[in-house]
Amino acid sequence: MSSSPSDAELTLRAQAGEAPALGLLLARHQAGMRAVALSLLGHVPDVDDVLQDAALVALRRIGDVRDPGAAGAWLRMVVRNGCRARLRTTPVLPIADEATLPSGGPTPDQVIESGALRDWVWHAMGELSPPLRMALTLRHFSGLTSYEQIAAACEVPVGTVRSRLSQARAKLAEALLATAGLAHDDAARRTAASRQEAVETLAAASRGAFAEVVHDRWAPHAELIAGQGRRGGRDFAIQGMEGDLEAGVRQRVADVVAAGDLAIWEMDLLNPADDPEHCPPSVVWIMTLERGRVHRLRLIHP
Secondary structure, eight states: OOOOOOOHHHHHHHHHOOHHHHHHHHHHHHHHHHHHHHHOOSSSTHHHHHHHHHHHHHHHHHGOSSOOHHHHHHHHHHHHHHHHHHHHHHOOOOOOGGGOOOSSSOHHHHHHHHHHOOOOOHHHHHHHHHHHHHHHHHHHHOOOOOOOHHHHTTTTTTTHHHHHHHHHHHHHHHHHHHHHHHHSOHHHHHHHHHHHHHHHHHHHTTTTTTTHHHHEEEEEEEEEEEGGGOOOOOOHHHHHHHHHTTTOOOEEEEEEEEEEEEEEEEEEOOOOOOTTTTOSSSEEEEEEETTTTEEEEEOOOO
């Protein structure tokens, strides 16, 4: 184009799934967004965190912008709300609660699960190191959102979680810009395949074939880390599942996230009627994979 596209055009192109258009829109308004953050927070490290969170909000919620020509004001509103949230409370507010947005457009989940934007985000996530990708995925795309839960899942101090999230957001912003024009894998297909594997795993367990699944889909040296730091290998996992089934406990797939060598299965736990407190109401399977097979499984009860 002979002239720079307008905000309205960039917004419409981003809503249609054109990843570079959103990158240009964010770059164009970065100075204004930073000015808002500085005016509310001052010159503190939180400014960069708020701006990085705002970029992630934009990725998920660009479809909610009803006036494409006012995208700049919308981005500054997201930053303003993020700053106010930090001033009210110490913890970082999860992405889903960052801003009160107009209704009528696609939901955030519909945006992140649609087309090129979704694939672009997950492609960029794949550029992060495993520890950073784990922390960011848990924080923004799973049910384990608190620093304490993430620290337990990663077996690191809370301070390390904060540091990893800060690094991950900064590197994700760089990766998004670097990968905007590339072809991206189909993230929805990968997640659907992981969900199907979760369903098949539970079905096999119900018919007494969990051991077969473990030997087929888990690496020989796979490790399971359960509650209270209990550790073991494949036999430990088989014994645990069989023990739950004998006690009448069943699992049901609630949500799945799959990103490269990381898969997160969120399960509802269904206790028997005569022992409703046997297990907590849910469990999260956090799996790291090697060549598609489970290398390490961490079980977390949110």
